[in-house]
Amino acid sequence: xxxxxxxxxxxxxxxxxxxxxxxxxxxxxxxxxxxxxxxxxxxxxxxxxxxxxxxxxxxxxxxxxxxxxxxxxxxxxxxxxxxxxxxxxxxxxxxxxxxxxxxxxxxxxxxxxxxxxxxxxxxxxxxxxxxxxxxxxxxxxxxxxxxxxxxxxxxxxxxxxxxxxxxxxxxxxxxxxxxxxxxxxxxxxxxxxxxxxxxxxxxxxxxxxxxxxxxxxxxxxxxxxxxxxxxxxxxxxxxxxxxxxxxxxxxxxxxxxxxxxxxxxxxxxxxxxxxxxxxxxxxxxxxxxxxxxxxxxxxxxxxxxxxxxxxxxxxxxxxxxxxxxxxxxxxxxxxxxxxxxxxxxxxxxxxxxxxxxxxxxxxxxxxxxxxxxxxxxxxxxxxxxxxxxxxxxxxxxxxxxxxxxxxxxxxxxxxxxxxxxxxxxxxxxxxxxxxxxxxxxxxxxxxxxxxxxxxxxxxxxxxxxxxxxxxxxxx
Numbered sequence: 108x109x110x111x112x113x114x115x116x117x118x119x120x121x122x123x124x125x126x127x128x129x130x131x132x133x134x135x136x137x138x139x140x141x142x143x144x145x146x147x148x149x150x151x152x153x154x155x156x157x158x159x160x161x162x163x164x165x166x167x168x169x170x171x172x173x174x175x176x177x178x179x180x181x182x183x184x185x186x187x188x189x190x191x192x193x194x195x196x197x198x199x200x201x202x203x204x205x206x207x208x209x210x211x212x213x214x215x216x217x218x219x220x221x222x223x224x225x226x227x228x229x230x231x232x233x234x235x236x237x238x239x240x241x242x243x244x245x246x247x248x249x250x251x252x253x254x255x256x257x258x259x260x261x262x263x264x265x266x267x268x269x270x271x272x273x274x275x276x277x278x279x280x281x282x283x284x285x286x287x288x289x290x291x292x293x294x295x296x297x298x299x300x301x302x303x304x305x306x307x308x309x310x311x312x313x314x315x316x317x318x319x320x321x322x323x324x325x326x327x328x329x330x331x332x333x334x335x336x337x338x339x340x341x342x343x344x345x346x347x348x349x350x351x352x353x354x355x356x357x358x359x360x361x362x363x364x365x366x367x368x369x370x371x372x373x374x375x376x377x378x379x380x381x382x383x384x385x386x387x388x389x390x391x392x393x394x395x396x397x398x399x400x401x402x403x404x405x406x407x408x409x410x411x412x413x414x415x416x417x418x419x420x421x422x423x424x425x426x427x428x429x430x431x432x433x434x435x436x437x438x439x440x441x442x443x444x445x446x447x448x449x450x451x452x453x454x455x456x457x458x459x460x461x462x463x464x465x466x467x468x469x470x471x472x473x474x475x476x477x478x479x480x481x482x483x484x485x486x487x488x489x490x491x492x493x494x495x496x497x498x499x500x501x502x503x504x505x506x507x508x509x510x511x512x513x514x515x516x517x518x519x520x521x522x523x524x525x526x527x528x529x530x531x532x533x534x535x536x537x538x539x540x541x542x543x544x545x546x547x548x549x550x551x552x553x554x555x556x557x558x559x560x561x562x563x564x565x566x567x568x569x570x571x572x573x574x575x576x577x578x579x580x581x582x
Contacts (some may be wrong), residue, residue, distance in 0.1 A: 126239075126248065127239060127250060127251050128239040128240075128248075128249035128250075131216045131237060132181075132182055132216065134219065135181040135182065135216065135217070135219060136182075137219065140219045140220075141177075141178075141219070144177070144219065147224060147232075148174050148177065151232075152229060152230055153174045153229070153230060153231065153232045154230045155172070155231045156171070156180070156233065156234065157169045157170070157231065157232070158170050158184070158217055158236050159234065160187070160191075160235075160236050160238055160255070161235075161256055161356055161486060162191060162194050162256075163192055163193055163256055163484065163557060164436065165483065165484035165485070165486075167359075167360060168187060169185075170187065171231075172185065174232070181217060184214045184215050184239075185215050186213065186241065187212055189211060189212060189213045189252070190204065190207070190208075191205075192205055192255070193205040193254075193553055193556075193557050194557075196557055196560065198556075198560045199564060199567075204556055204557055204560070211240075211241055212241055213238050213239065213252045214239045214240070215236035215237070215238050215239075216237055216238075217234030217236050218234060218237060219234075221233075221234050223324050223325065225324075226319070226320045226323035227320060227364050227368070235353055237251070237255060237257065237258040237261070238252040238257075238258055239251060240252055253547035254547075254553055256484055256487055256490075256550070257352070257353075257486045259486065259547065260348070260352060260486040260487075260489055260490045261349055263545060264348060264349055264489070264493060267493050267496075270497075271500065273394050273395065273401065274348075274394070274395055275347075275348040275392060275394055275395075275489065275496070276347055276393050276395055277345055277346075277348045277391060277489065278344065278345030278390075278391045278392075279351060279388050279391070279479070280388060281341070281355060281359075281388050282334060282338055282339075282340045282384075282385075282387050282388065283339065283373060283374060283481055284374040284375075284379050284386060285310065285337050285372070285374075286372040286374060286379075287366075287369075287370065287372055288370075289309075290337055290371065291336070291337075292306050292336050292337075299335060300333060301332070301335060302333065307332065310339055313339065313365060313369065313371070314331055314339060314341060316365045316369070317362060317365050318331070318341060320365065321343065321358065324361070326343040326354060326357075327343055327346075328344075329342050329344050334384060335383050335384035338384055338386065341358075343358075345393075349489075351485065352485035352486050355485045374386075375482055376439060376481070377437060377439050377443055377480035377482050378440070378446070381446060384449060384450070385443035385451060386481035387450075387451070387480050387481065388479045388480055389475050389477050389479060390479050390492065391473050391474070391475045391476075392476065394415075394419055394496065400471075401413060402415065402419060402474065403416070403471065404472075410468055411472075418499045418500050418503050418504055418505075419496050419500065420457060420466060420468075421503075421506040422496050422499020422502075423474070423476060423492065423495045423496065423499065424457060424504075424506050424507075425498065425499065425504050426495035426541055427455045427466075427522060428522070428523055428525060429535050429536055429541065429543075430488070430491040430492075430495065430539070431478060431536070432526075432532040432535065432536035432554075433487045433488050433491050434479040434480070434491075435479070435480050435482075435483075435529075435532065436482055436484065436487075436529075437529065437561070438528075438561060440529065441527055443480060444525065444527055445527065450462055450477075452464060452465040452514070453525070454510075454520050454525065455520045455522040456520045457474075457506055457507075457509055457510065458510045458511065458514070459509050461509070461511070461512075461514070463510075463515060464509075464510055465477060465525070487546070487554075490545040490546060491542050493545065495541060495542065498541045507521055528562075529561065530562045530566075533555060533558055533559060533562065536555070537555060
């Protein structure tokens with residue numbers, strides 16, 4: 108059953124006249140929580156605070172305010188032009204996406220539990236914010252902004268829990284490339300530097316600083332490794348999906364900061380080089396009722412899914428094609444699937460500890476969705492996963508039998524083929540009512556407009572490949 112949103116249908120004002128913005132202000136008036144934040148500010152010498160939101164593409168937006176205005180901002184938030192949710196992107200025709208220049212601003216109100224002091228400069232702290240229609244607007248004032256991806260995930264997840272008693276826990280594998288002087292490695296033809304300790308030692312200044320900063324920001328860092336030339340993956344422990352999404356966005360900010368400090372480049376481009384590994388961001392997920400993982404049967408030691416787990420998996424596979432535009436959101440994302448010999452799925456299938464499948468069942472009743480890449484907006488990808496899981500549970504979707512062996516050359520599965528270009532993925536997303544229901548319709552329409560413009564720009568661009576192929580070789 109598709110997820111419903113308060114922005115999808117006309118609403119009558121509550122009898123009390125209280126809006127979601129009012130409710131958030133009331134939460135921000137929690138004296139004990141505010142007192143604790145003020146104490147941290149005074150103890151660490153914080154002078155400035157970032158009030159951050161996240162755009163549809165996963166870009167962090169924000170304003171900086173002197174810390175002495177904390178109480179004012181907890182009540183009033185900060186305002187930004189609403190086209191910022193689409194990165195103030197102008198289409199090829201010159202239209203400003205998200206409402207144009209005359210669109211009203213939005214109000215971003217901080218979540219108290221996201222306050223953190225930045226470890227690289229303890230005079231600066233940050234909040235993540237939820238986003239609302241400004242209260243002065245008639246009819247919609249004080250409602251959730253339909254284009255707020257972070258706030259939407261919170262509401263989608265809460266509705267899923269209220270309806271089923273379940274919640275989603277996830278961990279991600281944030282592969283990325285580090286580029287710069289002194290980071291190149293020599294690779295023997297036909298081999299890979301993956302897991303090579305010397306390569307990991309080459310990245311020691313990078314991984315040490317990233318891990319230290321992450322730990323100071325509350326990450327439970329676990330393990331990391333060197334995977335391909337310049338590619339590093341540093342992982343943290345799984346958690347509630349909302350917190351994992353916030354941490355992935357924060358992790359990218361940490362990496363950008365470390366790159367600035369060390370004079371190198373941190374890239375989350377999904378496929379930076381032909382013939383080398385792409386940067387994935389696999390989502391490892393499990394579904395819990397309280398402290399029980401409902402995907403796993405503790406009495407069964409071998410790889411195994413419960414009946415509930417099979418329906419969860421069936422839903423994810425059934426909507427894999429429709430979710431691709433969110434999991435692989437850039438033109439470059441699809442190069443991962445075309446380059447031969449990569450650890451990227453080729454078919455919509457699943458397997459028992461099979462790394463060539465779209466979804467891999469691993470130990471401890473955990474499913475690994477291998478579609479997301481390094482450019483993913485985790486708030487959109489997690490909301491889509493929840494919608495697909497809900498549909499799988501509601502309709503008892505059968506995932507079929509696990510695939511055995513390399514699935515690269517396998518026949519197309521019962522769930523159809525994976526889209527292999529951004530254009531095809533956008534068409535699949537537009538046609539999948541369940542995936543689209545993971546966000547308000549206004550958000551879906553803006554996302555489609557933003558990404559269709561990206562696809563059109565690519566289709567109209569002349570590339571180096573074309574010049575190499577055709578400049579002197581035709582007719």
